[in-house]
Amino acid sequence: MSNYRILLATVALLAASFASTSAFAKDTAIDHELEKYWNVELAVPTVTNPAFSRKGAFEAMVGLGVVPNDSYYLPLPLTLRGAYHMTNNVAVEASFSYMGLGPESDLHDFLKTAGKQGLLLGVRKPTKTNLAVAVDLVYSPFHGKLGVFDKKISSFDIAMAVGAGMIGASVDTNPAEEGALEDKFLPAGHWGLTLRFFAKEWLTVRADYRQFAYKPLDTVLFPVEMTLGVSFFSK
DSSP states (O other): OHHHHHHHHHHHHHHHHHHHHHHHHHHHHHHHHHTTTEETTTTEEOOOOSSSOOTTOEEEEEEEEEOTTOSSBOOOOEEEEEEEESSSSEEEEEEEEEOOOSOBOHHHHHHHHSTTTOSOTTSOOOOEEEEEEEEEEEEEEEEEEEEETTTEEEEEEEEEEEEEEEEEEEEESOTTSTTOEEEEEEEEEEEEEEEEEEEETTEEEEEEEEEEEBOSSSSOBOOEEEEEEEEEEEO
16 A cells, blocks of 8 residues: 555656646747846846847838828828937938829819819819928837747837928919919928837837928918838848
């Protein structure tokens, strides 16, 4: 009977040992990632915010978006951005957006075709934003990390941008003359937000929100540009 109890105890011990070894192997992937952010000796989080140093790095971004608050046109901006990161949190960024892509809205079509001659004859035509260039000061005060199941720890940041530049627009300067839209290059200011998710140290998925302010004639317009794209870092 005593030998039987010893045998049972031995089997239980081996089973517990196997279970702990299996659990350890399963946690190895996430533990490897945690070592980047956790000081094992002190058992306190180490300061690695942001996760990847970008001081002195150049960033290039390409994206495609929409202008959701234009009632008369449906621009699909193609946007290019280039930035130099002076510190981990502060960067200077230049951007170019071509907004000539995209159709006219249903409202604009209705105004052109309603009645015998349309409703835009003899009245000022809606201003069309064609392109935008700007230089921004970008500040990234918010950084975070997130786990992807139990395999990977990724990081993200949120940045605020403010800047100035120029907007190219087609403006109706003479409503009495049909089709008399004049192309103008006008000063503009803008502000916005940027959200980056880091897939790699050198690659991010990036979403941008920018709101412009410019005055083509008597009224100030505030077109919004929302883009989704990818950016690349290099030093």
